[in-house]
Amino acid sequence: MALGKDYAQQQCSIARALEIVGERWTLLLVRDAFYGVRRYSDFLAHLGVPRAVLAARLQALVDAGVLDRRRYQESPPRDEYVLTGRGLALWPVLWALGAWGRAEVPGSLPMRHFHHADCGTELDPRGICPVCRVPVDPADVEMRPGAGLDPDPADPVGRALLAPRRLLTPLDPAATS
Amino acid sequence: MALGKDYAQQQCSIARALEIVGERWTLLLVRDAFYGVRRYSDFLAHLGVPRAVLAARLQALVDAGVLDRRRYQESPPRDEYVLTGRGLALWPVLWALGAWGRAEVPGSLPMRHFHHADCGTELDPRGICPVCRVPVDPADVEMRPGAGLDPDPADPVGRALLAPRRLLTPLDPAATS
DNA sequence: TCGGTCGGTTCGATGACTGAACCTGGGTCC
DNA sequence: GGACCCAGGTTCAGTCATCGAACCGACCGA
Numbered sequence A, B: 001m002a003l004g005k006d007y008a009q010q011q012c013s014i015a016r017a018l019e020i021v022g023e024r025w026t027l028l029l030v031r032d033a034f035y036g037v038r039r040y041s042d043f044l045a046h047l048g049v050p051r052a053v054l055a056a057r058l059q060a061l062v063d064a065g066v067l068d069r070r071r072y073q074e075s076p077p078r079d080e081y082v083l084t085g086r087g088l089a090l091w092p093v094l095w096a097l098g099a100w101g102r103a104e105v106p107g108s109l110p111m112r113h114f115h116h117a118d119c120g121t122e123l124d125p126r127g128i129c130p131v132c133r134v135p136v137d138p139a140d141v142e143m144r145p146g147a148g149l150d151p152d153p154a155d156p157v158g159r160a161l162l163a164p165r166r167l168l169t170p171l172d173p174a175a176t177s
Numbered sequence C: 001t002c003g004g005t006c007g008g009t010t011c012g013a014t015g016a017c018t019g020a021a022c023c024t025g026g027g028t029c030c
Numbered sequence D: 001g002g003a004c005c006c007a008g009g010t011t012c013a014g015t016c017a018t019c020g021a022a023c024c025g026a027c028c029g030a
Helices: A013-021 A026-035 A040-047 A051-063 A091-104 A156-160 B013-021 B026-035 B040-047 B051-063 B091-104 B156-160
Strands: A067-073 A078-083 A112-116 A141-145 B067-073 B078-083 B112-116 B141-145
Touching: A013 A026, A013 B026, A013 B091, A026 A040, A026 A051, A026 A078, A026 A091, A026 B013, A040 A051, A040 A078, A040 A156, A051 A067, A051 A078, A091 B013, A091 B091, B013 B026, B026 B040, B026 B051, B026 B078, B026 B091, B040 B051, B040 B078, B040 B156, B051 B067, B051 B078
Parallel strands: none
Antiparallel strands: A067 A078, A112 A141, B067 B078, B112 B141
């Protein structure tokens, strides 16, 4: 967690994972990357994280091989941050956290629903399509808004994420201007 | 994460889960609880966390309903912290994090192996027994030391956790004295 | 030339974490 | 009774991360 002292003497793969994704905001950044957010200004608008923290986290995730920073336009130079294979492998972690939050944090309507894009069925708490009986890859997940979601969020990214959309498809730049 | 500002405007069950288990040390506490650690002094010895932080995290987890604090001896009064149902439901989160750490954090031997106690088979990365083809409950998991584990840890709790053992069985108090 | 956008960096203030010391209630030993 | 130890904290000063706001430089369009 990038404090002066790390989890050094922890002989444990969980601790090693938390060294990379355990800091404040980091997993929410990765979640937004799955939702299709790729640009610095969009992360900033959607998360409300201080700019300095956002820049540090993005750099740390790039260094750890979770995100890839790539140039998508030359003039003016603009980069976007895209999940690598290692980042995509975090999907089970996010799914497990989300399932736990939905099931165990009391008092709320579901925020979002996740469906198997191939057949339209809502995924079960283990991330499996009950009809096709397979664990669904995030690229095959369609996200739909739930009853608990604020229908008119203040930030443009939140508004763009109100529409049903497939995970990992980039946000439309026009929608977040 | 118990900072001045929380993830309040995040309309997301992942953010709500991270509000509870996203702080530094918290998930390692829960991991140790699955390993069988229950007493304040054992958490302290095994994690090396500052005492004030440990007390605050344990209290927060009790308040969140993840741990249950219960008296196990009256004289002198001693309490232990045991996972509740809500805490046990965090198993998929820890498993997913550990699987990611094993697979994606480079350069290390496996620290521990997890086997289905009923049949002895090692679990696959999804936490499923390949022979019985069922997701294995943590109470049915046997943990065995791996090649990457320090064979002579400094703290007595680490030594007690070297032996093969079933998850959730309490540590022998005599072994950690 | 003027203003605006994007992607940062810098800065002071605030708050969390750290390590060490201290405290309390209850043993045990002699 | 007195000395000492232990488990489970609390308190405290110092350090470090985070926060919010301001600033900056490259580029664009009018």
